[in-house]
Amino acid sequence: MGVQIDVHGLAKSFGRQNIWQDVSLTLPAGELSVLLGPSGTGKSVFLKCLVGLLRPEHGRIMVDGVDVCRCTEAERYELRKLFGVLFQDGALFGSMTVYDNVAFPLREHTRKTEAEIRRVVADKMELVGLAGAGHKLPAEISGGMRKRAGLARALVLDPEIILCDEPDSGLDPVRTAYLSQLLVDLNAQIDATILIVTHNISVARTVPDNLGMLYRRRLVGFGPREILLTSEEPVVAQFLGGHRHGPIGMSEEKDAVVAAAEGAWPRPLPELVPQLTPSPGLPVRRAIRRRQERVRLMLPTLPAATRRNVAATLDCARPGASR
Template identity: 70%
Template structure:
């Protein structure tokens, strides 16, 4: 069903430099939301704050009754298991083939057997259109394929919340629309809550149920597309 994320009065500074202030919104369960904003407005910082990699200076982030802005490290560790994250650069391990990259979270966080892992990895690779590329290294494939491999890896633990950072950066329009269509199809199939951050207006126009805009250090709007 996915999980809603409730953000209340969130403010983030680095030293004395304000990134954004008083951001409040509810990211609806199971829907696709896009946060749009020019480069440097703090979209990646926002995603990292949502998964607890960065601490906000003020505010709350409620997920299943836990405020991840203030909770203990131990609770944060549990809540993190609900997330799948596709980082801006794909964040693949360069020396591992795609199979091992996608299998990594399963080997790290579950006690599944290698044959169970194999089934899940092959299934997710197929879902993102990468069947047959399992043995390739990240350096041997295109940027679009790397993003899809990152997406497969973000999906292996069956996340309730999927965070996606600039799926369209570095991709040509054809590959951008391919991966955007993939998000729409995927959302219909798995029902997780999707949050995509991007500066691509076309993505914001075509993909989401809801759109937000980060602008001039605050959330200028958030609502149904």
């Protein structure tokens, strides 16, 4: 099962530019989470802090009992073995074949023989639907295939945590749907902790167990999908609904005069769309039961209308899901 990540009071700046501050959240072990936010809100910076590529000015990131922000280089090197990272553009080496790109972490970080590497690479490439494409160069395959090759490379060391930086960027809706299903299927099979950074609303509504949003240098909210998708927080509701009316403007925050002139606008309680399920033949995701148990404990704290909406989805949950 994946590893839980606890983030406490994180703050990051570049010179005098404050990216975000006082970010605190828990990525539950073995669950799919999505971090949303308008462009330029520091979502990718957050991922790089989690894996130790950037160091925040304040706060803690606890992974497997170790603070990523204060550990030694040797401890950080060992911690990184828990992570698999899918970078935004796939980050493949253009002069290497797809096979050699996927095999690269095994050759760098293990003492496996080439025969063992071939078996692992073949297994991961088949898992992401790239069997038979290993001889091609990155320039010879589509953007969607490059993303899947990057994902195969992120999986070869059997990570317990998978970080995906805008995996849908540059992909058409069909390829995005395939990639979303692939991540759900992966979680069903290996129960890894997965965090996806995106601004794709369809992905945010259908894929994760947990959802959060960065806006104006702070974390607006983070929690189970049932809570965030029915949130009445204006920023969250506007972003998830794709509305023009609300606090978010073309640049970032609207001028107070403009926002006041818009006045109150009707925001019907959002409908909870169904979550993606694993492909036929795969096990029920154990993360679903764990998340729903947390949500049941939170029900009494929700507004009445939201409580009824959320409770209905819990009552319709699949029976027989195992922990």
